[in-house]
Amino acid sequence: MNKKDECAVFQDLYELYTEEEVEDETKQWMMEHEAVCTYCQNCGKENGRNPAFHEDSEKVWGIRIMTMSLYSIFLFLAIWMSVWYLW
Ligand SMILES: [Zn+2]
Numbered sequence: 134m135n136k137k138d139e140c141a142v143f144q145d146l147y148e149l150y151t152e153e154e155v156e157d158e159t160k161q162w163m164m165e166h167e168a169v170c171t172y173c174q175n176c177g178k179e180n181g182r183n184p185a186f187h188e189d190s191e192k193v194w195g196i197r198i199m200t201m202s203l204y205s206i207f208l209f210l211a212i213w214m215s216v217w218y219l220w
Pocket of ligand 1: 139140143166170172173
């Protein structure tokens with residue numbers, strides 16, 4: 134198995150590995166691989182960053198909803214103004 138393949142296997146199993154759902158032998162191999170492979174260490178850190186990412190997308194949704202409601206109010210006002218003006 135070359136290094137690239139090892140990393141691919143590591144990435145595939147990483148989720149199971151963090152949930153301790155891999156066999157002891159696999160876990161041992163993954164611990165060893167993680168210790169020596171900076172690439173996979175960085176990937177692991179990125180996985181750890183995921184909750185923050187979810188927080189960010191919630192913020193984005195908040196902004197999106199706020200923009201939508203402001204737009205609705207603006208649209209409502211525009212319609213109301215034109216009706217009022219035409220009268
Ligand atoms: Zn690796």
